[in-house]
Amino acid sequence: MYGDAGAKLVGQAKRAQTLTNLPPYLTELVRTITREVRDLDKDVADLLEPFQGSFHPSDDQATACTLLVNHLSMRRNKRCLLAYHRVRTDRLEELVWNSYDVVDLAGQQVRDGSGGMNGGGSGDGGTGSLCPQEEDYMRQYSDLLAAYKGQWTDIDLTGSLEPPRDLFIDVRVLKDAGEIQTEYGAITLTKNSQFYVRQGDVERLIAQGYLQKLS
Amino acid sequence: MSYYDVDAILTDSEKVPCKFELEIAQLGYLDNDPAQPLKTGTTVGLPLWLAELLALANRAPSSSDEDAKSFVSLNLPPALSNEVMSALKADPRAVPLRDQSHNFYGLGTRMLDLFEEAEICAILRKTFVTRAADIALHARKAGGAEDLGAIAGEDFVRGMEEWERLLFKNAHDGVKGTKAWMEGVKKH
Numbered sequence: 001m002y003g004d005a006g007a008k009l010v011g012q013a014k015r016a017q018t019l020t021n022l023p024p025y026l027t028e029l030v031r032t033i034t035r036e037v038r039d040l041d042k043d044v045a046d047l048l049e050p051f052q053g054s055f056h057p058s059d060d061q062a063t064a065c066t067l068l069v070n071h072l073s074m075r076r077n078k079r080c081l082l083a084y085h086r087v088r089t090d091r092l093e094e095l096v097w098n099s100y101d102v103v104d105l106a107g108q109q110v111r112d113g114s115g116g117m118n119g120g121g122s123g124d125g126g127t128g129s130l131c132p133q134e135e136d137y138m139r140q141y142s143d144l145l146a147a148y149k150g151q152w153t154d155i156d157l158t159g160s161l162e163p164p165r166d167l168f169i170d171v172r173v174l175k176d177a178g179e180i181q182t183e184y185g186a187i188t189l190t191k192n193s194q195f196y197v198r199q200g201d202v203e204r205l206i207a208q209g210y211l212q213k214l215s
Numbered sequence: 216m217s218y219y220d221v222d223a224i225l226t227d228s229e230k231v232p233c234k235f236e237l238e239i240a241q242l243g244y245l246d247n248d249p250a251q252p253l254k255t256g257t258t259v260g261l262p263l264w265l266a267e268l269l270a271l272a273n274r275a276p277s278s279s280d281e282d283a284k285s286f287v288s289l290n291l292p293p294a295l296s297n298e299v300m301s302a303l304k305a306d307p308r309a310v311p312l313r314d315q316s317h318n319f320y321g322l323g324t325r326m327l328d329l330f331e332e333a334e335i336c337a338i339l340r341k342t343f344v345t346r347a348a349d350i351a352l353h354a355r356k357a358g359g360a361e362d363l364g365a366i367a368g369e370d371f372v373r374g375m376e377e378w379e380r381l382l383f384k385n386a387h388d389g390v391k392g393t394k395a396w397m398e399g400v401k402k403h
């Protein structure tokens with residue numbers, strides 16, 4: 001029946017809300033639903049065709065009812081599709097606020113494979129689970145957020161809300177990250193080396209999984 | 216309830232029995248038989264999103280002595296039938312609501328928008344209040360002794376529908392949150 005595919009999609013969206021990882025985009029199912037809408041639209045056009053634009057619902061009630069059913073099915077499908085995408089974009093925005101970007105997500109899977117760390121980061125998807133439009137959305141949202149954050153240079157809006165216990169922490173380098181500039185000069189981060197650095201300088205590198213915090 | 220609310224959408228796909236009031240040639244597929252026209256008087260289970268508007272849409276009377284009627288007439292879904300209601304009246308805690316419908320209260324609210332059933336309304340309200348106390352209890356237990364609580368209330372917890380699950384989760388998180396906070400206070 002029409003609308004069944006939509007219900008399935010929303011069921012998946014519901015499931016996705018409880019998962020820590022963003023499940024892959026359901027291209028096939030979305031396509032099925034859009035095709036269904038197109039079919040329904042064609043049906044409506046075919047039904048109305050003989051009336052030449054002068055259709056009176058009271059004259060032909062069976063047709064009127066069929067049209068109503070088709071219309072409602074299309075409307076329902078639209079709602080299902082929008083809700084599914086909304087759940088996903090909400091999730092992507094959350095990821096962006098947590099300082100993930102599209103490239104991070106791509107690298108995440110590789111890192112997870114080589115002994116995941118980083119306290120089970122809030123949402124590691126891997127770009128495999130995004131569709132091209134979603135990648136685009138995420139990229140543009142990152143730009144927006146960066147522009148927004150740029151207005152305040154002395155406060156990091158996406159910074160951690162936990163007050164740090166120590167200003168300086170020990171970190172271990174998990175993979176080469178090149179040279180970074182700090183107040184105390186430049187440090188070269190080479191794999192497996194250990195540093196005692198200011199937390200604020202390396203927070204982002206920790207979030208991205210380049211460094212591991214040692215307690 | 217918002218347009219994008221996933222739970223509201225899922226509630227909308229709960230099926231409601233509808234009786235068609237006229238014969239429609241093209242809608243045979245609703246009764247699983249696309250080749251045949253849908254006959255007058257056929258009862259089909261239609262999802263709420265379709266049933267509600269079909270029942271509300273008025274069609275013009277075909278002759279002057281006939282009243283305006285709708286395409287279908289709605290009936291109460293089995294989840295809100297007399298049997299279920301009397302079971303709930305007897306003991307709200309003993310009925311696994313999830314078996315009736317995954318969105319039992321959601322369905323109930325939607326149906327009561329359409330039907331004037333003061334009694335069902337009263338029963339549902341009493342059921343929710345009675346069960347809510349139990350849910351809070353189970354949520355608290357599940358937080359403390361993980362396995363003990365799970366075994367004691369397993370059947371009940373499994374029989375919770377979506378609203379109740381949400382309530383359970385919130386209660387559970389609340390207990391956990393308080394505990395974490397208390398520990399933080401002691402540390403400093």
